[in-house]
Amino acid sequence: MILYLLRRMFLLAFVFIALSIFAFSLGYLFPGEPLQNFTGLRHISAEQLPLLQQEYRMEQGYIAQYLAYLGRIFSGNWALSFSSQQPLLQEMQMLMPATLELASYALLISFFIGIPIGIIAAIKPEGTLSKLISAVAVAGYSIPVFWWALLLIMLFSLALGWLPTAGRIGVLYEINHVTGFMLPDILLSGTAHRQEAMLNALRHLLLPTIVLATFPTTVMIRFTRDAMLDVWEQSYIKTARAKGLNRGQVLYRHALRNALLPVIRQIGLQFSTLITLAMITEVIFSWPGIGRWLIDSIYQRNYPAIQAGLLVISTLVITVNMLTEILHTVFNPLARKR
Structure with missing residues (x-):
């Protein structure tokens, strides 16, 4: 090891x-x-x-x-921004938590929704429920992110008026920048309207998180379903069923643990996808993250910002992929042997 x-x-x-x-x-x-x-x-x-x-x-x-x-x-001397003439490292430290917050919540949603639904789809792969889940997953996988975002904005923001269309929090709430993550900063703030600010921040967070989580959730559903079906055909599963264990016991004791091992590696792959899709999502929802900042820098021909942004985003993606690969190896003895 x-x-x-x-x-x-x-x-x-x-x-x-x-x-x-x-x-x-x-x-x-x-x-x-x-x-x-x-x-x-x-x-x-x-x-x-x-x-x-x-x-x-x-x-x-x-x-x-x-x-x-x-x-x-x-x-830490990362040059200045052409547009603002401010240190690039300082700007990215202000913007990176917003992107990480959005991507982390979307990844959690895909993990806690995609895996259980994938397991349900694998229990009876020829059943009506499994086919319906597979059809919805294929549809969610095929929907363009920008079209899906605009559709949700038209429905929940413009037509129904339930959710805001842009930003991280309403202009009436002034939250001090402590960690850069909006929800923890609200909890750490001493404002008298903390509960109202939390609800307002959650309403701003809901739409972009759903849009960003759609693609990795559908990928997680399909991958978990395929992993479960592969494990379900292994000889040790057939042996456990021959011993008299019911379907739930075999699923919990034997199949689930082995099927989730490849899913750990998918977390790193989906995180890199989330960072890429977050750039589009941040532009549509005016989310003040590093993705929107990087796209604005491209339009402004802000070459030092492009250089620093690519370095930071690439380093983040590579590090997360490497950590998930190491985590997968820790839990999988066969991977260590290979």
């Missing part, structure tokens, strides 16, 4: 190095002066130019510049 973890850590370090090299190269691939792309300064005076060239080692080779870039990354 220790050797396996060391191999994974080496692979993770190699991926991070390759990712940082790609992010560094964007400073030369983007239009404009590389020094401006690295610093984020729109106007560099004649007095600043030699100092910045020395700091960023622009007169040296690419290897020296890359090492200086790594030093700035680890020290």
Whole structure:
């Protein structure tokens, strides 16, 4: 197990190095002066130019510049944003919790809804209920995210007026930024209208979470159903049924544990999908997350922000996938042997 973890850590370090090299190269691939792309300064005076060239080692080779870039990354000097002229690391620290909050709640919904429904669909795969669940899962898998979001907005926001269309909380509530996650910040705040603010934040959170959770939930349903059907045909399941155990006992004691092992790996894969879909969802619902910020940076040609955003999002996705892979190996002895 220790050797396996060391191999994974080496692979993770190699991926991070390759990712940082790609992010560094964007400073030369983007239009404009590389020094401006690295610093984020729109106007560099004649007095600043030699100092910045020395700091960023622009007169040296690419290897020296890359090492200086790594030093700035680890020290927190992530340049400035072209549009706001604010430090990029500070902006991303303000925006990242909103994206993580939305993606985490959507992942929890897909986990706690998709797995039980997938198990129900696998109990009688030829039954009417199983076919209905499979049909709904295929339909949810095929629906475009932007169309599904607009449809829900038209129904629940415009037609019925039950839910808001944009934002994280109403403008009447002023919540201090403590953790960046809206619900914990409301609980930590000393406002007298905490309960009203919590209900308002939940109403803002409901629609984008449902939209974002639709795709991974349908994937989880189909994957759990297929995993359960594969396990149900194994010889140890037939042996347990031959011993006289009823269907519920076989499902709980033997089938469920082994069928959920591949589902653990799917959590990391679905998280990377959620981060991608969150960009579209944040734009539609005006959710102040890093996905919407990154898309706005692309429109504004904010090259330092694009460079930093790609580095952060890619690092987050790779780390989560690696952690779920390690977690799957911890719970699965056969994977450790392989």
